[in-house]
Amino acid sequence: MPAGDARSRAYVVGAGAGLAWLGAAVFLGVVALVVGYFSIVAFAIVVAWAIGAAVVGVRVLVARPDSRIHVRFGPQVRALRRRRGWRQVDLSLAADMSRASVSRIERGHAGETTLAALDAVARALSARLEVGLSWNGEGLDRLLDADHAAIVELVARELRALERDVAVEVTFNIRGERGSIDILAFHPATGVILVVEVKSVVPDLQATVFTLDRKSRLAIEIARARGWRGVAMGRILVVADGRTSRRRVAAHEATFAAAFPARGVAVRRWLRSPDPGRRFSGLWFLAIARGASARQRVASAPRVPRT
Numbered sequence: 077m078p079a080g081d082a083r084s085r086a087y088v089v090g091a092g093a094g095l096a097w098l099g100a101a102v103f104l105g106v107v108a109l110v111v112g113y114f115s116i117v118a119f120a121i122v123v124a125w126a127i128g129a130a131v132v133g134v135r136v137l138v139a140r141p142d143s144r145i146h147v148r149f150g151p152q153v154r155a156l157r158r159r160r161g162w163r164q165v166d167l168s169l170a171a172d173m174s175r176a177s178v179s180r181i182e183r184g185h186a187g188e189t190t191l192a193a194l195d196a197v198a199r200a201l202s203a204r205l206e207v208g209l210s211w212n213g214e215g216l217d218r219l220l221d222a223d224h225a226a227i228v229e230l231v232a233r234e235l236r237a238l239e240r241d242v243a244v245e246v247t248f249n250i251r252g253e254r255g256s257i258d259i260l261a262f263h264p265a266t267g268v269i270l271v272v273e274v275k276s277v278v279p280d281l282q283a284t285v286f287t288l289d290r291k292s293r294l295a296i297e298i299a300r301a302r303g304w305r306g307v308a309m310g311r312i313l314v315v316a317d318g319r320t321s322r323r324r325v326a327a328h329e330a331t332f333a334a335a336f337p338a339r340g341v342a343v344r345r346w347l348r349s350p351d352p353g354r355r356f357s358g359l360w361f362l363a364i365a366r367g368a369s370a371r372q373r374v375a376s377a378p379r380v381p382r383t
Contacts, residue, residue, distance in 0.1 A: 223276035269306035310356035
């Protein structure tokens, strides 16, 4: 059993034992008082001691939560380090931290280190640190899905208003390449096919660009299966607007600018008048109302002006 797991279980047992001892002490003290074997002073001392033990146990339990994730992280780091033939000092230099910090992480104390430091260790090992949340079972997924659905519905409505044929959640299987396009649109007047990828949060950029490249490469063929004769293609990444989203994009501005050079007004201008003579790629921050249903969000969101 990993040491971190053993410690976590010990904290739980300690807190539980303290609470159990408190209950037993109170019960036995009352019985002793009734039969006359205990003094009031002795009873007070026993109860006070039991309360202290229970409080300490609960504090330890709260202060030291289950560290299974941290314990797993350590051996994973060690395995990747050894695979490279590195010493701990080699990893510390690559991650720009002390050798002692690397040692603590590998011994299961990643919880005492910042996420930035853990990410530096992961990147030094050509790995990726992934942090997630779990809330009310699948409740968090439902919240994210609601935001995604709201954006998809809004964008689809705007594209239809701009005289495009629109298909939502278009699945494809072409020569073994499978996937789904959030929104596929066709502008009959120019023959331009549009691939829209919707994200309720700023995504993993490398994975998103790779996925969009694949969908864009197949877009005209996918559209042809629907009877749309496209001659050119454009793509737009739509992200829910917000300070966090903009901050994350700004942190990787050079990469986003290379993959999605068009923004804001340029995206709206192209949507109104797509140019089949050049390939288009843009990023569109789209505001949605938080705390409302998908239909309410769509109803309250601004529309793309028409000319």
